[in-house]
Amino acid sequence: MVLAHPCPESFVAAVFERAVAAVTATDSIVECLDLYSTGYVPGQPLAPVDEAAVGRASTLVLVYPTWWSSQPATLGAWLAAVAELDLSHIGQLVCVTTHGSGRIGNFLIGRAGRLTVAKTFRARCASNATFRWIACYGVDTRDAAHRAGFLSRIDDEFGAKGAISRR
DSSP states (O other): OOOOOOOTHHHHHHHHHHHHHHTTTTOOOOOEEEEETTTTTTTSOOOOHHHHHHHHSSEEEEEEEEEBOOOHHHHHHHHHHHHTOTTTOOOOOEEEEEEEEEEHHHHHTOOOOHIIIIIIIIBOOOTEEEEEEEETTTTTTOHHHHHHHHHHHHHHHSEEEEEEEEO
């Protein structure tokens, strides 16, 4: 699981922690990479620990905010570096993201962030790799109850009965 948010107190960080806890509760092995806390510098080679973790992964989960219709620049650069590796063992890609805008607004402007991973990055993975998009839309104007509901959805998606496969 990869976290790409500069603020450890953010809602996105809470979503990441919830997903990690839910998968860990299923006795699955989870390796976590926090691109901001580890100091990943866009344009630099991947850290050996990142390369090794990606090399062991069968599922890659990306947790990030959608800013200006796309991933944070740090995550985009990291994905570009990871795309240079052999990813044929990655059978599942999952994006968990937040959007300030609503679902319709995101659709109307072209869903660039989703398409970057679903089409371009997935093409580097296993030929039968699946893609899952889990988004919290309109987060800028939603109340605490909506955010709590999204965290419950994360429990469901990543927990023992969730749709995220464990390989």
